[in-house]
Amino acid sequence: xxxxxxxxxxxxxxxxxxxxxxxxxxxxxxxxxxxxxxxxxxxxxxxxxxxxxxxxxxxxxxxxxxxxxxxxxxxxxxxxxxxxxxxxxxxxxxxxxxxxxxxxxxxxxxxxxxxxxxxxxxxxxxxxxxxxxxxxxxxxxxxxxxxxxxxxxxxxxxxxxxxxxxxxxxxxxxxxxxxxxxxxxxxxxxxxxxxxxxxxxxxxxxxxxxxxxxxxxxxxxxxxxxxxxxxxxxxxxxxxxxxxxxxxxxxxxxxxxxxxxxxxxxxxxxxxxxxxxxxxxxxxxxxxxxxxxxxxxxxxxxxxxxxxxxxx
Numbered sequence: 001x002x003x004x005x006x007x008x009x010x011x012x013x014x015x016x017x018x019x020x021x022x023x024x025x026x027x028x029x030x031x032x033x034x035x036x037x038x039x040x041x042x043x044x045x046x047x048x049x050x051x052x053x054x055x056x057x058x059x060x061x062x063x064x065x066x067x068x069x070x071x072x073x074x075x076x077x078x079x080x081x082x083x084x085x086x087x088x089x090x091x092x093x094x095x096x097x098x099x100x101x102x103x104x105x106x107x108x109x110x111x112x113x114x115x116x117x118x119x120x121x122x123x124x125x126x127x128x129x130x131x132x133x134x135x136x137x138x139x140x141x142x143x144x145x146x147x148x149x150x151x152x153x154x155x156x157x158x159x160x161x162x163x164x165x166x167x168x169x170x171x172x173x174x175x176x177x178x179x180x181x182x183x184x185x186x187x188x189x190x191x192x193x194x195x196x197x198x199x200x201x202x203x204x205x206x207x208x209x210x211x212x213x214x215x216x217x218x219x220x221x222x223x224x225x226x227x228x229x230x231x232x233x234x235x236x237x238x239x240x241x242x243x244x245x246x247x248x249x250x251x252x253x254x255x256x257x258x259x260x261x262x263x264x265x266x267x268x269x270x271x272x273x274x275x276x277x278x279x280x281x282x283x284x285x286x287x288x289x290x291x292x293x294x295x296x297x298x299x300x301x302x303x304x305x306x307x308x309x310x311x312x
Contacts, residue, residue, distance in 0.1 A: 002088040003078060005055070007114065014087055016118035017050040018042035019111060022126050024053045026071040026165035027080050029185040030123060030156040035084060037153060038121050047118050048087040052111070053077075054094040069218040071168060071184075076191055090115065103129025103138055112146055120150045158183050175221030177278050187227060187274035190217065190255060194266040206295050208241070208256040209266050211273070219255065220275065226302035227276040229259050231269065236262060239295075239302045240273060243282035260299065277305050 004010055020038040024031050035051060042049035055074055072080065074091065081089055092098065092110070106129045111117040120139055128134035139150035155162040163183045171180040172188065181187050192211030209229070213219070222243035229238040237260045244253060257273055279298050285291040 001081065001084075001086045004088055004090045005093075007090060007092050007110065010090075010114050012048070012050075012088075012115050014048040014116075015046070016116040017048045017087075018045055018119045018121065019115060019117045020049075020051045020121050021111070021128065022053060022123050023057055023059070023165075024051070024077065025057055025059070026168045026184065027077060028071075028156075028163050028165065028168055028183050029158070030163045032185055033156050034121065034123050034153055035086075039085060041119060041121065042087075045119060048116075049085070050088045050090060050115060051081070051086055052090045052092065052115070054098075055091040056094055058094050058099075060094075069169065070214075070216050071165060071172075071188075071218055073191070073214050073217055076189070079191070100130050103134030105129075106134060107139070107142060107146070112148065117148050119148060122150070122152050124152060124155045169218060172218055172220045175223055175278050175281075177220055177225060177275050180220075181276070187276055188220070189272055189274045190219065191270065191272045192255070194269050194271050196267060206258045206292075206299070207263060208258045209271060211255045211257065211271060213255060219253065220278075222253075222282040224279040224282065224298050225275045225277060226279055226298075226305055227274045229257050230272040230274070231259075231266065236260065237302070237306050238273065239279070239298055240275065241282070245282075258295075258299070260302070277302075 018038055018041050020034055022031065022034065038051070039049045057070070078089070098106075111120060122136050122139070126135070129138075136150060136152035143149055157163065161167065168180050168183050171177075171183070177188060190211065190213060192213040194209045195212045196210070219242055223241075225240045225242065227238060227240065229236050239258045239260070241256045241258075242253075255273070257271065279301055283294070285294065
């Protein structure tokens with residue numbers, strides 16, 4: 001899979017493309033259905049399979065989100081896309097120029113000329129071009145003139161409602177991690193590098209790995225969670241605290257991972273954590289002993305969940 005970030009100087013040299021076009025903000029079940037369908041279609045048409053997306057999300061520039069809180073960052077999207085047999089992923093810089101580019105110019109200059117589009121597949125609600133003029137109907141009207149074909153896939157539902165990045169973001173902010181995971185089609189994860197924290201974990205008998213996280217990354221509601229920590233290819237059971245450690249009056253939001261049954265120096269190492277269950281809200285305790293007792297209980301509950309459930 002080729003990663004392309006310089007669209008300005010690109011001329012696609014592969015076979016004409018079956019192109020999947022979208023924001024792919026959350027890489028949820030709807031996005032995955034779209035991607036899998038596009039790869040199948042490319043094989044049927046003996047064409048290249050290309051995913052075209054934006055960096056940053058158009059929602060940021062359009063002011064639809066106050067902050068660019070990404071469900072998955074660019075590097076995390078690339079990690080997820082490694083599972084698929086795509087020929088190329090194209091990240092188009094979404095800036096003022098692209099914001100004001102007409103749908104006709106976007107279609108002609110980028111999709112047809114630069115990427116050699118043979119077939120274009122959209123999700124049910126995707127638009128492109130200035131004032132969102134480009135959509136499936138627009139592509140249908142342009143098919144015969146520019147000699148390509150297009151199709152639109154229907155929405156994917158969860159509990160009778162359309163899956164969207166907005167609904168996943170709301171679930172995460174409410175701490176509804178299992179609901180978010182169901183819509184994502186896999187456990188929500190956070191990637192970061194282990195950094196030095198306040199060293200309180202060892203004093204409490206539960207050493208933790210503190211993660212440095214991309215500031216644009218969304219985090220679930222503050223609280224205690226259980227799930228897995230990936231150290232390289234190793235998967236370890238863990239309990240996570242997301243919050244401000246109110247017992248110690250911290251002012252900075254942090255994610256700390258207490259990895260069960262191992263004790264090793266992870267400073268400077270990349271760590272990926274998957275959140276499976278929410279155990280409780282973050283609390284302020286009267287003293288350190290009360291906090292230690294609660295952490296012991298959290299670990300006990302987590303172990304019971306791991307032993308009684310099959311989340312994967």
